Amino acid sequence: QKEVEQDPGPLSVPEGAIVSLNCTYSNSAFQYFMWYRQYSRKGPELLMYTYSSGNKEDGRFTAQVDKSSKYISLFIRDSQPSDSATYLCAMSETGNQFYFGTGTSLTVIP
Amino acid sequence: DAGITQSPRHKVTETGTPVTLRCHQTENHRYMYWYRQDPGHGLRLIHYSYGVKDTDKGEVSDGYSVSRSKTEDFLLTLESATSSQTSVYFCAISKLAGGTDTQYFGPGTRLTVL
Numbered sequence: 001q002k003e004v005e006q007d008p009g010p011l012s013v014p015e016g017a018i019v020s021l022n023c024t025y026s027n028s029a030f031q032y033f034m035w036y037r038q039y040s041r042k043g044p045e046l047l048m049y050t051y052s053s054g055n056k057e058d059g060r061f062t063a064q065v066d067k068s069s070k071y072i073s074l075f076i077r078d079s080q081p082s083d084s085a086t087y088l089c090a091m092s093e094t095g096n097q098f099y100f101g102t103g104t105s106l107t108v109i110p
Numbered sequence: 111d112a113g114i115t116q117s118p119r120h121k122v123t124e125t126g127t128p129v130t131l132r133c134h135q136t137e138n139h140r141y142m143y144w145y146r147q148d149p150g151h152g153l154r155l156i157h158y159s160y161g162v163k164d165t166d167k168g169e170v171s172d173g174y175s176v177s178r179s180k181t182e183d184f185l186l187t188l189e190s191a192t193s194s195q196t197s198v199y200f201c202a203i204s205k206l207a208g209g210t211d212t213q214y215f216g217p218g219t220r221l222t223v224l
Contacts, residue, residue, distance in 0.1 A: 006152075008150075032211065032212075034212060034213070041218075043215035043217050044153070044215045045215075046213070046214060049212050088152065088153065090153075092211075095204070096141060096158075096160070096204065096211065097155065098155070100145075100152045100153040100154075101152055102150060102152035
């Protein structure tokens with residue numbers, strides 16, 4: 001069983017939709033949680049990070065962590081064509097070694 | 111932008127040849143990482159470094175070695191490249207942001223082993 005599971009998609013939504021991206025994990029000691037956005041042929045770009053449980057909001061993006069269910073989510077409101085990318089979740093126990101999901105491919109259709 | 115560059119950006123080589131990839135950072139971060147990214151596997155840690163001459167293995171270290179003789183440079187070497195090492199290689203640094211350690215990635219090196 002992988003440390004981190006992420007549905008690869010692909011996910012296709014109309015412009016303006018609310019997008020929900022999710023990851024599950026098996027290691028209850030994980031306490032650092034990240035979301036990255038990766039455009040084609042580029043390096044991953046840090047989007048959101050949270051420590052421990054709870055919600056964090058940044059503009060159109062909201063990250064949620066539910067440690068009791070070992071489940072994290074990223075919500076994108078008012079999705080735009082420029083949001084079309086692959087989204088990777090990542091998590092760590094210590095903040096030094098991170099485990100990544102395989103990524104979810106998102107396309108926002110104008 | 112975390113000031114990370116990787117070289118070369120693209121390389122095609124033949125099975126059995128040695129290959130060295132370079133990661134350079136400009137901000138003196140202590141932790142540096144090498145990942146490979148493959149379809150269906152995501153990003154997997156190869157090796158990481160927590161200081162000059164201090165390195166440790168990651169999840170997929172077989173066939174790879176690393177060296178860090180200066181804070182700013184982290185080298186990844188494939189001693190004898192195999193076709194299974196065809197991949198995109200990313201270097202990353204760990205940086206404190208808002209009280210949390212987060213990882214920032216370089217632009218990647220696309221390696222093809224024929």
